[in-house]
Amino acid sequence: METVSFNIPSISCSACSRKIQEEIKSLQGIENVSVDLKTQSVNVDYDPGSINSQEIKNKIISMGYEVTQ
Numbered sequence: 001m002e003t004v005s006f007n008i009p010s011i012s013c014s015a016c017s018r019k020i021q022e023e024i025k026s027l028q029g030i031e032n033v034s035v036d037l038k039t040q041s042v043n044v045d046y047d048p049g050s051i052n053s054q055e056i057k058n059k060i061i062s063m064g065y066e067v068t069q
């Protein structure tokens with residue numbers, strides 16, 4: 001299991017937070033997702049045998065959010 005975190009400066013409310021959490025969780029190989037609204041960041045625990053951090057990042061970008069690391 002590995003952990004990656006991304007900064008998502010355009011997260012502004014709990015609806016964004018919930019949506020991002022659900023979308024990331026729907027990917028294969030994702031163990032846990034926690035979004036912190038205060039720091040506008042997301043922490044993802046994932047299985048590196050199933051998915052990599054770039055794919056997770058791309059998922060967030062595909063939802064229309066800018067990701068800075």
Ligand SMILES: [Cu+2]
Nearest residue numbers: 012013015016
């Ligand atoms: Cu929002």
